[in-house]
Amino acid sequence: MKTKRRGKVQNIFKRTQRRLTKGFLRQLMVFLLLFSIVMFGMFYLVIMKDQELEVRNLAKEEAARVEAYLGKTYEAKNVFPQHDLELRGSGIFFAYLISPDGALLVGNETDPQVRQKLLSALSEENLFQRKITFGSSAAKEDDDDEGHERSEIHNKSLRKDLHLMIAKEKISFAGHEVGNLYVGTDISYVYQMFILLFGILIGLLTFFALIAWFFSSRMSKKAMIPISSAFERQREFVADASHELRTPLSVMLSSIDAIEMTIDHNQDPIVRKMLFNMKDEVKRMTGLVSGLLTLARSDSGKIERNDAVFDFSEMAQKAMEAMKPIAQEKQIQLQFDAPETLVGKGDEHRLKQLLYILLDNALKYTPNGGKVELALSRKQDELKIKVSDTGVGIRPEEQPFIFDRFYRADKVRSRQEGSYGLGLSIAKWIVDIHQGTIEVNSELGKGSVFIVELPFSSKR
Numbered sequence: 001m002k003t004k005r006r007g008k009v010q011n012i013f014k015r016t017q018r019r020l021t022k023g024f025l026r027q028l029m030v031f032l033l034l035f036s037i038v039m040f041g042m043f044y045l046v047i048m049k050d051q052e053l054e055v056r057n058l059a060k061e062e063a064a065r066v067e068a069y070l071g072k073t074y075e076a077k078n079v080f081p082q083h084d085l086e087l088r089g090s091g092i093f094f095a096y097l098i099s100p101d102g103a104l105l106v107g108n109e110t111d112p113q114v115r116q117k118l119l120s121a122l123s124e125e126n127l128f129q130r131k132i133t134f135g136s137s138a139a140k141e142d143d144d145d146e147g148h149e150r151s152e153i154h155n156k157s158l159r160k161d162l163h164l165m166i167a168k169e170k171i172s173f174a175g176h177e178v179g180n181l182y183v184g185t186d187i188s189y190v191y192q193m194f195i196l197l198f199g200i201l202i203g204l205l206t207f208f209a210l211i212a213w214f215f216s217s218r219m220s221k222k223a224m225i226p227i228s229s230a231f232e233r234q235r236e237f238v239a240d241a242s243h244e245l246r247t248p249l250s251v252m253l254s255s256i257d258a259i260e261m262t263i264d265h266n267q268d269p270i271v272r273k274m275l276f277n278m279k280d281e282v283k284r285m286t287g288l289v290s291g292l293l294t295l296a297r298s299d300s301g302k303i304e305r306n307d308a309v310f311d312f313s314e315m316a317q318k319a320m321e322a323m324k325p326i327a328q329e330k331q332i333q334l335q336f337d338a339p340e341t342l343v344g345k346g347d348e349h350r351l352k353q354l355l356y357i358l359l360d361n362a363l364k365y366t367p368n369g370g371k372v373e374l375a376l377s378r379k380q381d382e383l384k385i386k387v388s389d390t391g392v393g394i395r396p397e398e399q400p401f402i403f404d405r406f407y408r409a410d411k412v413r414s415r416q417e418g419s420y421g422l423g424l425s426i427a428k429w430i431v432d433i434h435q436g437t438i439e440v441n442s443e444l445g446k447g448s449v450f451i452v453e454l455p456f457s458s459k460r
Helices: 005-073 112-120 136-144 152-159 188-262 269-300 312-329 348-364 411-416 423-433
Strands: 092-098 104-109 127-132 162-173 176-186 307-311 333-337 343-347 371-379 382-389 437-443 447-455
Touching: 005 092, 005 127, 005 162, 005 176, 005 188, 092 112, 092 162, 104 112, 112 127, 162 188, 188 269, 307 312, 312 333, 312 343, 312 348, 312 371, 343 348, 348 371, 348 382, 348 423, 348 447, 423 437
Parallel strands: 333 371
Antiparallel strands: 092 104, 092 176, 127 162, 162 176, 307 343, 371 382, 382 447, 437 447
């Protein structure tokens, strides 16, 4: 059965590529969104300024006509002659002349039935906008008036709300303030145009979002090419270097063993100490090279599972026996709790390696006089391995990273113990290729518990 490590590495690259794609897409969309907002804002300002200028000019023209009319007919003070203001100019909805005390002197509008609403919408500002809402009562009243012939503008005003731009001009004659002239234009079509423009912009943003996603995907793929190539070169180098180093290390270890057999240690303690140190360092290098080679092969997907039916309890008992010398040297109490037999199917060599890693890790970080326990149990076709110790423990913020390669929680202590941060990474890989899970529960200063759960069917 092929290992899934290769697929996991590819998944990491895919996730990285997706993150790059999202990053590129986010930047492009932010640019498009800002560009759309700026363009919409500029368009809005230009159009509204044009409407403001138009209504101001219309108000000034109408004010000039009113003042000219007053010069001909205004005789009595505070008495304004009967006169209807003409709605001249495109888009004028109403024109009212209001006295200083707020009374309507004269006025005209396209829809006489909405005069009260229009008057209540007037303000002291020189230029302002108002939204006039027409209810159903006006429409009903108009339907009851059979003699009234409705105009096109009147029908529209009853069917929709009106947006008006209103300008105010002061009217005076012979040094006397007559009142304020209010002129309003219908700019509802402008708002409809803005709504249409907004819809068009949303459509364009959606279209350009698809284009941006396409280009972001292409850019992320190109960005991943050198990363993938660098990873492959690194993996090949680690695999080749690890493979080439195994032979000279084995020769060095054999040579040291041969030298130990040919000298008298009692006569030359310095040589004995030097050989001991050399042998210890060679063993450490051999373990490091073996771990690197295992991980390099796992990345390439070349390692296969050699499944066979075996007794896990028996294998675990042998592993505990092998660890006894290390435990006795540190006066650590070893405990083993397992059923008499645990027969199942799996890669015996890899699962044995898993046990050795977990036990060795527990013994390394448990101080003298501590306790290490291995407990095995089975529930249906699932094997549970529990390795607990009374060691130094792991900080909560470091626990998510302990299965990463070359990660060491206590770097000083790890160097003293000869650890390179590969053991738990290999253990995690062994658990993964068996479709199992591994987790750690640890408290600083009180110890750690590693729990492994694996499918372990007894069927042959």
